[in-house]
Amino acid sequence: MNLEFILFIIFAAISVSSGLLMITRVNLVIAALLLVVNFASLAGLYLILNAQFIAIAQVIIYAGAIMVFFLFVIMLINPEHEKKFMDYKPQLKIFGVIISILVFIQLTYIILLSKPSEGVSREVEASVKAGTIEQIGRELFTNYVLPFEAVAYLLLAAAIGALVLAKKKFN
Amino acid sequence: MQIQIEYYLILSAALFIIGVTGVLIRRNAIVVFMCIELMLNSANLTLITFSSYLGNSIGQLFVFFVMAVAAAEAAVGLAIIIALFRNKRTVNIDEINIFKW
Numbered sequence: 001m002n003l004e005f006i007l008f009i010i011f012a013a014i015s016v017s018s019g020l021l022m023i024t025r026v027n028l029v030i031a032a033l034l035l036v037v038n039f040a041s042l043a044g045l046y047l048i049l050n051a052q053f054i055a056i057a058q059v060i061i062y063a064g065a066i067m068v069f070f071l072f073v074i075m076l077i078n079p080e081h082e083k084k085f086m087d088y089k090p091q092l093k094i095f096g097v098i099i100s101i102l103v104f105i106q107l108t109y110i111i112l113l114s115k116p117s118e119g120v121s122r123e124v125e126a127s128v129k130a131g132t133i134e135q136i137g138r139e140l141f142t143n144y145v146l147p148f149e150a151v152a153y154l155l156l157a158a159a160i161g162a163l164v165l166a167k168k169k170f171n
Numbered sequence: 172m173q174i175q176i177e178y179y180l181i182l183s184a185a186l187f188i189i190g191v192t193g194v195l196i197r198r199n200a201i202v203v204f205m206c207i208e209l210m211l212n213s214a215n216l217t218l219i220t221f222s223s224y225l226g227n228s229i230g231q232l233f234v235f236f237v238m239a240v241a242a243a244e245a246a247v248g249l250a251i252i253i254a255l256f257r258n259k260r261t262v263n264i265d266e267i268n269i270f271k272w
Binding site (some may be wrong): 004005008012015016019020022023028031032035038039042045046048049050051053054057058061062065066069070073074076077088093096097099100101103104107108111112115116117120122123126127129130131135136139140144147151154155157158159161162163165166168 | 173174175176177178179180181182184185186187188189190191192193195196197198199201202204205206208209212215216219220222223224225226227228229231232234235236238239240241242243244245246247249250251252253254256257262
């Protein structure tokens with residue numbers, strides 16, 4: 001039991017429990033804040049995996065920008081409270097949960113069956129080097145500069161589209 | 172003792188299934204959206220796991236693009252939710268049936 005393993009257990013428990021709490025809360029603001037906790041614990045997992053740049057980007061983009069956006073929309077529209085979990089069509093929901101659990105068992109079985117760790121021996125130096133902002137920036141601005149520009153246009157289009165969609169009147 | 176790659180993959184599968192369950196059982200459009208973000212994040216976790224274990228930074232690059240697309244998707248989707256709420260006064264996805272007749 002080294003520190004890495006203990007941290008992994010802690011962050012995994014936080015992320016799974018906050019996810020489970022998120023999908024069962026009726027209050028939207030609490031659900032959004034639990035999702036922030038989930039994203040923060042995922043950033044911790046990324047740090048354990050030596051992905052420093054992505055961990056920081058996760059905190060800034062997801063836990064910062066996107067969740068502020070969600071909270072802002074929740075505040076704007078203030079929807080009526082959803083009914084409690086079992087009040088509305090309980091059979092359908094139980095069916096959905098059973099299907100999800102079955103799929104999870106299948107996925108776990110396939111992952112354990114295929115033994116992905118057999119062919120992979122982790123080299124810590126290589127993984128530390130792969131996660132640095134220097135390495136990612138070099139790849140981003142040399143080999144992957146075209147997708148980078150495409151993503152820039154995608155964000156521009158999304159910003160204009162969001163403005164047009166949320167506008168009050170078309171005239 | 173090193174963490175096996177299976178642990179990360181099973182955790183990622185668990186997060187994905189939590190997201191799927193949320194989409195299946197919740198009727199609020201905003202919660203459905205948050206569950207989609209959760210599923211995107213579980214895919215990101217898988218990509219970063221393989222990137223770290225193989226010592227290759229392309230997976231993390233891909234996660235960067237996924238984050239950008241998720242931001243764009245959240246912006247457009249929430250704008251659609253605002254427009255729907257303005258017209259229908261609800262975000263319950265059972266009551267939003269304007270394309271049915």
